[in-house]
Amino acid sequence: MSALPSPEDVKSARLITEAEWKKFRLDRQKLSAADIESVGGVNGVLLDYQKKLLATTAAHRVTVCEKSRRTGATWAVAADAVLTAASEKAARGMDVFYIGYNLEMAREFIDTCGEWATIFQHGAAEVDEYLFEEEPGKAVKAFRIRFASGFQIIALPSRPRSLRGMQGYVIIDEAAFHDDLKELMKAALALLIWGGRVLVISTHNGVGNYFNTLVTQARGGNGYGLVRFDFDDALHDGLYRRVCMRSGDEWSLDAEAAWRKGVIGDYGEAADEELYCIPSEGDGVWLPAPLIEARARKGIPVLRLERPNEFTHWRADLREADVRDWCERELLPLLRELDPALPHFLGGDYGRISDLTVLWPLAISRTMRRLTPFVVEMRNIPFDQQRQVLKYICDRLPRFSASKHDATGLGMSTAEFAVQTYGELRTEAVMLNIPWYRENAQPLKTAFEDDMIEVPFDLDIHSDLRLLVVKNGVPQVPALKSGVMKNRHGDAAVALMLAYAATRALVALYDYESARTLRESTRGEDTADAEDMKLPHEGLY
Incomplete structure (x- = not known):
């Protein structure tokens, strides 16, 4: 059996037109x-x-x-x-x-x-x-x-x-x-x-x-x-x-x-x-297609926000009002449905014109599976409004525990904003490089292999995940475009890797107990001089 047109010329086979394919089928x-x-x-x-x-x-x-x-x-x-x-x-x-x-x-x-x-x-x-x-x-x-x-x-x-x-x-x-x-x-x-x-x-x-x-x-x-x-x-x-x-x-x-x-x-x-x-x-290939498909779940929303070029030149208050309306219409109903008992995390990969900005939240279930509640993709959105959407999500994520953000190139400004807003304790600006990928890629792949993660059933996101290849033992994003329209560059894959890395970080979450509650839990032992004194309580996730 020989390929059409031939094994030696097989690379051109995927480039032939529909009419050429019909002619091949008839002529053969x-x-x-x-x-x-x-x-x-x-x-x-x-x-x-x-x-x-x-x-x-x-x-x-x-x-x-x-x-x-x-x-x-x-x-x-x-x-x-x-x-x-x-x-x-x-x-x-x-x-x-x-x-x-x-x-x-x-x-x-x-x-x-x-x-x-x-x-x-x-x-x-x-x-x-x-x-x-x-x-x-x-x-x-x-x-x-x-x-x-x-x-x-x-x-x-x-x-x-x-x-x-x-x-x-x-x-x-x-x-x-x-x-x-x-x-x-x-x-x-x-x-x-x-x-x-x-x-x-x-x-x-x-x-x-x-x-x-x-x-x-x-x-x-x-x-x-x-x-x-x-x-x-x-x-x-x-x-x-x-x-x-x-x-x-x-x-x-x-x-x-x-x-x-x-x-x-x-x-x-x-x-x-x-x-x-x-x-x-x-x-x-880093993640084989069958493995991605096995972890895909229908019903996980992928929200896409895109505006025309002139949107950049709108007055700041109009841009802010437009994006706030979008957030309240598209995001707020999803955020209200999240389980308040589960810790939530987020990864962000940032672009402006040629590349997407992708915000990927993850929750850790009671069985330690990483659950994707939704994914947000932004194209041609000004940096101020990217930060607006990021803050809208993070402020409303239940038990928001940690996030990691791409700080290379255009991502530096938004990553710095996230660290300033939510503190170094639970936010990291990540310089994506070979050592970082070497340390953080394999745990995510293991989660796919062990059925410990869920991702959206979405063709463009699958294309991003398939784009990553292994070179010299380390997953990398090649100089190729992904997506149905070839207008992506593995953006969702990077955001997911950052989100998963955030779920693996040991983050100290601070809550407070009154001295009265603390004394009752320790059977009346004196642990503070004043009853209304607030004491830190740490928990690791």
Whole structure:
């Protein structure tokens, strides 16, 4: 299977127009627009590129698959897993071990396997959630399905030691995003000795990622099976037809071309890597798209304030009144809904014309999850009104505990205002640099991985989070634009990182107790000379 127009020229594939795409689709098979809907075996259960993947895993002990995002590869692999585990030993049946990089992937794969088992009418027990003992005295959550053959499908955590002592077919999904793929592969390859198989499947995550090394080795002829399909390959084989079958929409070549353009636009600069199997320069994407999507929650408002250029030249009192009306109309109802018992924090990243100003509050729930109540984005707003919105929010955040603000470049003025207004005890002006990112980026990523944070279900914010790449081991904002309209620069990602860093700061919050209350709590012991004396009371968050 070759890409459209070709693997060597794949970078231009995402730049072709809708009309050019339609011409490619017609010329490749010399079919009419009416006939093209039958291309790719769309009447079958699996599309052609999915069939090729399963045929390759059957023929090779180790298979490496580089793929586009959202093409149903894992869905097809789940069918392979069921057919393998449901078969008797004489028919090459064996246990199947699925390893994703987070718990949601594991559960989703097992659920998909259950659906395939029903379709194939293979007897399988219900999904079993249990504690898998990695080593004596240490257990982690895992999922499995048992079959009448005596074999089972088990979704294991992404740790090399999980495979020690196992035997069977290992599937490492989205391999480029595992913490230690090299060690995981060493553990998986040991299963080959007694007839096991290994499938390594992923989108790319940088040229320096070990997954790209595996692809290069397989392409160099080391005996591994290699499968590659990009977004256009999947479309040619009937991906959009399958999407229409599920959604109930009517397929047409015009609709497919428009859909293709929209998907590529959604991914922006990340399309080469996410859709066309071209690893990015540097060590790779910092937050993979599936992880961002897993933490996204619908219903979290993203408020966007923008004014025309002439707004800057309005009288100060008119500008202030306009923004105050916006705050009372848009912000105040949200602020009144916040839980007064939870501590609240804030991160601010500041811009003026080309970049956004983003204010990102976070609350810490009783289970220590970081909750996003809303996000505010401002474009082309004068600095005075940016500070007005910032103060409006901070003055009304319940138990406002700490904030961190970008003090580099244009952010210095507003960051200084925040420190002067709320004090150095709970406010920090941050000079964003490599050491700061090195110290504060990983805790935020860990929160994503451990399901300890919620972010808005918003395409532009997702684009900002995807923009960050790792270079020399440190997440950085590249010189690229993000967002649907390419008018952002990772602004929301920086604001979130600042907000999360604020939630991790040990902040001394001062409250007061009267001497009478303090004496009563200490059973009448004299702790002050005057009953009305106020004493500081500290609490750490």
